[in-house]
Amino acid sequence: MVAWTDYKSEAKSRGALALELYVAHSTPAKKPEDVKDSLPDHLAYQADLEKRGQLAFAGPMSDETGAHMQGVGMIVYRADSLEDARALAESDPMHASGARTYTLRRWMINEGSFSVSVGLSTKSVDLR
Template sequence: MGYFAAFLHMLDVEKNKDVLPRHIQYLDELDAKGKIFARGPFTDKSGGLVVYVADSFEEANALALKDPHVVEESRELEMKEWKILVKD
């Protein structure tokens, strides 16, 4: 199991407003399945971040590519594997 950060860069502010309810519903469903570690918008309104919990980069990327913001091109996806550092 790993953590994968999906940066969702804003492309279209007006389209984003329309897509946002579907995006939230999609993430709520994944959250209920334990596939979301964290999520939320950037305070500068440049987009948002979703941290997926998945067995592989490919699985996390597939989930992120189904996000309505990505499908409907209101935001651009940038995926990175994220390593959590824990203090000893």
């Protein structure tokens, strides 16, 4: 097993981005109505994290077939450490209330791309 810091150094030395983010895989732990009750506070919390630059991405995920939503979600945090990311996840009203539980992992982004198109007159944004 390779230590995280060694892996990150090696990735950077070969020219990879080695951007470290933190991924929370969030799953329902209580009844659907408990999750629904926490939703407004959860969404407000995520909007605040986004404004502060601490939320990279978040949203629901389908089941393995891609056909159904099961209440599983993924949240990608920007943080200085795993401990800081854990504090963000713990402060999420969904997790703090016990309506959902989560697992948290480091994610090193090395490859990939995305494009942003902003339409000024149409006030539109397209991400790909």
